[in-house]
Amino acid sequence: MHGTDLQIAICGSAGDGTIAAGDILKRTMALMGYKVIAFDLYPAEIRGFGKCIARVRVSSEQAYSLKHHSDVLVSLHDGHAIPHVGEVRDFGAVIFDDAPIARVAEGGHMSAHVRPAQIPYGASLRAISEQASGNARGRNIAALGYLAGLYDIPPEAFQQTIMRKFAGKPEAVTEANMQAFDAGYDVGAGVFKLDDVTMEPPSYQAEGARAVMMTGNGATVRGLLDAGIECFFGYPITPATSIMERLAQEMPLRGARLLQTEDEISAIAATIGAGYAGARAATATSGPGLALMAEMLGLGVMAEVPSVIVVSQRGGPSTGMPTKTEQSDLNMAVFGASGDAQRIVLAPTNVEGCYRCAGKAFELAERHQTPVIVLLDLYLSNRYETVIPPKTNPFAPKPFEGPSVGGGPFRRFAETPTNVSPRALPGQAGGVHTITGLEHNELGRPSDLPEMHAAMSRKRHEKLIAATEHPGLTVAKRFGDEGPVPVGILGWGSTFGEILEAMFAAQAEGLPCTAMKVVMLSPLPLEHIEAFFADCTHVLVPELNYEGQFAQLICGATGKPVTRLTRATGTPMQVEDILSEVRRLAATGQPSEGETDERGLEASLS
Amino acid sequence: MNADWKPVYLEEKLTEIRADGHQGYRSRSLPTWCPGCGYFSMSEGFTIALREMGIAPENVVVVSGIGCASRFPFFVNTYGFHTLHGRTLPVATGIKQANDGLTVVAVGGDGDAFAIGAGHIPHAARRNVDITYLVFDNGIYGLTKGQTSPTSELGFKTSTSPYENGDMPLNPLMMLLSYRASWVGQAYAGRPHHLADMIARAIAHRGFSYLHILSPCVTFDKTTRTYANLDIQVCDVPDDHDRADLMAAMAMAESSDYPALGVFYEEQRPTLGDVMEEIGRRARSVPIHGGVIAAE
């Protein structure tokens, strides 16, 4: 990557303002016109002093994932940050407080842990803040000032972000933070820079003004809103809760309704009820919630009711690891329900994809009269990327066309060339009908005749196939080298960022490489996938689960072998792991999964 | 569908027979209930109530769960959603959220309501969702051929409690009253005219109305909740009962040996729809800090 590409990690304890500092940093960088990708880690516990880490990758060109190594680590709490000092690359920087007010336990200070090839910067962050503003709480902001001074980043953009961040707070608070920043800046600017971290001026300043920082969940919300969501029902669950929280603020402004239900069953039941009554209705949950929703999902398939279910995966099974990321709900998203219950599943791979998938989900749900799952994961839900919002809303809903009132009873499940039947909404004369979770005939009346079940099963499956050619929706996309290559990487969801980075790295090493993301996991865009297989000697499928659920899905659909690269650590995939597997496949054609599995585990636990 | 496969619908042949207004509320499907089942009078009472209230069939949605009672939507000529076991109320809530203009009636039996679906009742009641909930209580699982239900009496013998039921039966009226359902009443399948009247009053209520309907299961309960027994037990809600008095309603619900028929409790308070409208008004009058989405 040319130009700037650095990753800054800020680590502290809950209450140190770690996440807030990371937030100001990434917004400032976006404002300046850099591309930003960021991911915060919080403790699962609400109380206490758990570890928080904000990682921000700042680059001139769009990056696709966080880097395994940070260039700079800022410690706001040495106890938490010391275990992470190893993530700083050689000749990178470690910034810490060299004048803490409390006695430090022996060996508990960062200076004892900075690796010999890293550069330690002791900065009296607490004292700087206290002297500047009379308050030690501005340590985090003083640290940002120090960073800006050290790396010669113009302070104006920071000051602007700080003003915005504290807008609505008493003026004294803003003032204190500005003072802490300025004081930190002065100190940082006076420090002799010994590391080799560099920043070049951003190259996209014009876009900077329009660029916004968004999380995957934030972009999902934006997509749902732009698509005209009318009803939302949800039950709080990490990491999907912020979707409901933001919708709760925004929907009433637009006359739309949000209800916090008593559980996930109720949430999806009401979503399907509202969908039946013609509203664009959605719910959002995580794996455990999706498990509760499975029966209702089957009803949505059987009764052919549109609904949108956003699922942000976390570590499982069961309650699992609520604050860790994983891609292990693919099977449940694609198959979970009794019977043959095919539905549409979309898995965006980046923040902008969240917006597109969420925005298109209603259209798909309505056109194909089916539940649509938008499958995210914690790493995608919570990570920030710079996105340029579209100037006009691409998802504006079209008015519903009522039933053509003819003679006789309304044939809700009538046979049609597209296998999609006419639909009528309660309140519409001439469309009166009853739908059911029982197998039924064209009228929706219960029927368990063998021919009926066969015909209806076929209809429910066939009607979805056209979804793989839905206009304006990327269902799969290939990157990298064209034509036949030794190794192709096939991926889905948030891991695709690391896949792309690995592909670029392989190409930079002179290894021809291609990568394809599959966004529509159900029904599978087989044409794209088979063309990809035809070009690749080896297909590598990296994903964050133990068994390789996507690999299984692909093998089942294509009947072709793949090389799995699976990780069940609760942490994002590492570019280096994918890359070394690509190298191995390119060189020998022999995968060695056991070995890489262990290495990945070690690296993630360290 | 297969080109050589031609379904023949009995209901289509019967269309012309059902010409009068009342039949307009009945569907073309014949009820599948056993001859003599109490549910016939409920179905009849419901269509009478709709006709008398002048509500057009297309503006009515009947939502049901699973069970004998839940087959109800197939037998009335309104929009209908035969959902899952126990999930009637959340689906009905969703429909009402989507379209306040619809008359939404949730229907279920005692198993659907008080076993698998019991968790949803307090929430629909406290939110005062403007729907009507008709629970047909025969104290037994009929569709699965006679098992114990949450309202089965102590000592009742069924296929799943062959050595007598030892579980204390629920008192649905007490539950609904304590959940603050804003309209609670009771009717009996053996008094169809009163039942039709009560259904009409329940639908007319603005807010969450709960009508408990006692019914025998003529097939699987020959001893306990029979027409003969119920005829003797039921009585009328006294004329001087104060329908605004929650404690009095609870006292009446507590004496379940002699079920009182009529309105137990009634109050007017904002419905879920009212609350939603109010939230919208508040949201639009109070600017949210910084334009949340724009900044995010």
Added chain:
Amino acid sequence: MGEPSRYAIIGSGSAGFGAARTIRERDPEARISLVTISSLPFYNRYDLPKLFLGVEDWRDLLAVPTEVFDMLDIQLRRASRVVEVDGRNLTIQFAHNEVMGFDRLLVCSGGGGYLPAALSDYRHLLHDFGSFEQAVVTRKAVPKGGTVIMLGGDMIGLDLAFTLVDTGHKVILVTNDHTFWPHQIAPEERGELLDALTATGIEIIDGRRPTAIEDIGGRLPRRMVFSDGTTASGNVIMAFCGQQPSVEFLLSAGIDIERGILVNTQLQSSNDAIWAAGDVCQIWSDAGKGYKFYHGWKNVRIMGEIAARNMTGAEEAFDDPDPLAIRVEDGRIWSSFWEH
């Protein structure tokens, strides 16, 4: 087997690093902490003049690769200022509010540049060359062909002066009592040595007493004013007037200190647990019946190694090495101070 011994070494120059490596060789179990105020790993100070030879990156000055610290399992504590050593409880107090215990301590914190009292008000106008960071700042202040005024001219300074002259800079040497420090120069030798400097291209100002330093801006912003009213201007002024030991943090260590830490021939201080090596210590000389400083790169390195061996059970003496020698060879000055 008891707990491994804890060795603390203050100062990460050649004495400190050499001591750490020696301790590791002799005690595989030892816990070794190398403490320094510097932000860089071990580099040789005598290599700093290379900055004028085109070296820009500190990595090119490293005495050992950074991996060595891990290989030898030496904990490197940088950016760590020691404010106090407690000789009774055997602890080190850091400025960052941490207390570290030790079983044995080696102090080789070296010395800081000495500045004659008459010029102490002008320190802010002087350039330094004591660390990589200072050296870079100084180099940047001296353009190609620029002028450096050097006050004193100790052996560290002269080493730099030769490099400056060799790289096309002008050096004005203002001599004083510290010229050729730490050599004791007999008056009859002085002339020959100064002539040799002049022959190298260094301009000598001899016998004038500087009274002030001024910032006059312009092309040659630093001006030295002498008592006779004359002046000399240059890009930078640097003082090289010998070293004075850095011992402030040892005042409550309960060890004997005169100018430096007083140690016996085995480099052990009056506290059995504390040793010293390098420019920071004065070593007992039986011959001289007194405590003497022993300067010079090689002496410093050897002292570190001997101290380390003695800390790990040996009983070696650092006794009377060859006295430092200086002479003119083939027109250039040669000094054993510069031997590595």
